[in-house]
Amino acid sequence: MIEIKNLTKSFGNLLVWEDVNFTIEDGETTAVIGRSGCGKSVLLKHLNALLYPDAGEVLIDGENVFDLSYTALRKVRQRFGILFQGGALFDSISTFENVAFPLRYFTEQTEEEIEHNVHEALSMVNLENAAEKSTSELSGGMRKRVGLARAIILQPDYLLYDEPTSGLDPKTSDEINELIVTMGDNLDITSVVITHDMHSVLEVSDKVAFLDDQKLSWFGNTKDMKHSENQNLLDFIKASEYQIN
Numbered sequence: 001m002i003e004i005k006n007l008t009k010s011f012g013n014l015l016v017w018e019d020v021n022f023t024i025e026d027g028e029t030t031a032v033i034g035r036s037g038c039g040k041s042v043l044l045k046h047l048n049a050l051l052y053p054d055a056g057e058v059l060i061d062g063e064n065v066f067d068l069s070y071t072a073l074r075k076v077r078q079r080f081g082i083l084f085q086g087g088a089l090f091d092s093i094s095t096f097e098n099v100a101f102p103l104r105y106f107t108e109q110t111e112e113e114i115e116h117n118v119h120e121a122l123s124m125v126n127l128e129n130a131a132e133k134s135t136s137e138l139s140g141g142m143r144k145r146v147g148l149a150r151a152i153i154l155q156p157d158y159l160l161y162d163e164p165t166s167g168l169d170p171k172t173s174d175e176i177n178e179l180i181v182t183m184g185d186n187l188d189i190t191s192v193v194i195t196h197d198m199h200s201v202l203e204v205s206d207k208v209a210f211l212d213d214q215k216l217s218w219f220g221n222t223k224d225m226k227h228s229e230n231q232n233l234l235d236f237i238k239a240s241e242y243q244i245n
């Protein structure tokens, strides 16, 4: 469980959001939504202390990540898999090596174990045949899937997705949405998905956190979202439904 308590963040004079409170329950998928620049990526980066707040706490199983020592934080960060917005792949090395990277960096696994684990991760994202390809040869959807294979390779408890379907056509977006659901079910993973794609929200999430007007404007069950009385949320949903991703 991740509890976000009274979290406030600014950069210089720019207040991103203040007094954000919500809880990410184990096994659930939470979507973080809101217009561009409202602070979704900044919020995600607080969950494993890639950024520090002005005030407030992020408690992971009761422990505030901002109080941890360097060593303890390194351990906590290993519990997170992150699919970055741009993919953050290394284009000069193969798909296999991209996915193997966290194993080489964080573990003492033998070449044989690495081989086995990388192939298993690649098959989970339906990329078993792309292992030897350079990632620069791959399509946008395939690159996202390589990023996803790399994000799950250390068997994380938490999987963070930053705009996993942005820039993809609707069919490829659906494939990624399906994978997000599969990952949650098969790997017993708790997921947080940043998206402005309403279709994605409805497909993958149990809960929704809506950032607006420098605060958490609405938080609740995805199925209750369309019946909320929050006019900004309703407007946001309506606008997103017209948007082409």
Ligand SMILES: Nc1ncnc2c1ncn2[C@@H]1O[C@H](COP(=O)(O)OP(=O)(O)O)[C@@H](O)[C@H]1O
Pocket: 011, 014, 016, 034, 035, 036, 037, 038, 039, 040, 041, 042, 043
């Ligand atoms: N490292 C940073 N330094 C200064 N300002 C930042 C930094 N990261 C993000 N911001 C600003 O914080 C606001 C929220 O950014 P971000 O979380 O990336 O928005 P989004 O909801 O689109 O993901 C934006 O105004 C952005 O310019």
Ligand SMILES: [Mg+2]
Pocket: 040, 041, 042, 085, 162
């Ligand atoms: Mg962002």
